[in-house]
Amino acid sequence: MTKIVCFGEVLWDIYPDRIEIGGAPFNVYYRLHSLGNNVKIISSIGDDDLGLKALKFFKKNNLNSEFISIDKKHKTGQVKIHLKSGEPSYDIVDNVAWDFIPITKQHNSENFDYLIFGSLAIRNDKSFETLKEIIRKSKFKILDLNIRQNYYKKYKLDYLLNSTDFLKINIDELFILRDLFNIKDDETEDIVQKIFSKFNLKYICLTNGSVNSSFFDGNKFIYVDSLRVKSIDNVGAGDNFLASFINEYFIKKNSLKSSLKIASIYGAITTTKKGAVPSINTSEINSYL
Secondary structure (H helix, E strand, O other), X not given: OOOXXXXXXXXXXXXXXXXXXXXXXXXXXXXXHHOOOOEEEEXXXXXXXXXXXXXXXXXXXXXXXXXXXXXXXXXXXXXXXXXXXXXXXXXXXXXXXXXXXXXXXXXXXXXXXXXXXXXXXXXXXXXXXXXXXXXXXXXXXXXXXXXXXXXXXXXXXXXXXXXXXXXXXXXHHHHHHHHHOOOOOOOHHHHHHHHHHHOOOOEEEEEEOOOEEEEEOOOOEEEEEOOOOOOOOOOOHHHHHHHHHHHHHHHOOOOHHHHHHHHHHHHHHHHOOOOOOOOOOHHHHHOOO
16 A cells, blocks of 8 residues: 655644644644545654643544654643634744754655655754655655745755755745746746756645646646635635645546545635534535536
């Protein structure tokens, strides 16, 4: 069975009225698991109440916590989230357990078919060095950029982009990369093609919110329009999009167009519910096909 691993933050999203487990890599992991995949996550949580709460969530939902480290020096991660018309703003707590993800014997002894990672988890050098080791032991690398606030450095992004096979990026992040790497273009397709060539990528998937999503393989662009839904919480929409796309295109070997459409449906339905990993059943997806 295909071995998939996600790397990065497991944390708690703190809303004004509730608390939800989250973190982009966790959201991707959870959705891939719910779709029946053999997937694990490499992360770190604190030896505290929120860490215990996370472990209980894993156990209750039959999630594999084999690669979750317990950090006795740093607290479990938190992100304070405020929603305005469904669009989130983030206050990400610094120097928490997922900033110090260690290399362990358990995951260092394995090789992975697919590695999924983001850029936020490597804001601290300890997690960055650990990710480098895992990249070396993985066949196919998927980068979900997830640029947040000022938690990124050019040299680290350069390393990640040069190490990845498949880049998933949103429209805002595309223009951040354009400016960061001095790409002299304004047209979206031109920028995508320049990034594709510069970092020798195999695929780029670009999401553009309520407009559309696109996929570029070096030869042509494929577009799928976004669904029109009544959004109440956009947290995790891109993560559910990515997980379902990976499941459809890479695991189930579905067609590119169908995979993009199904991914778009998962992302859209996520925004109509509370939390980053809401329950989504097959009948909901089929109703839009």
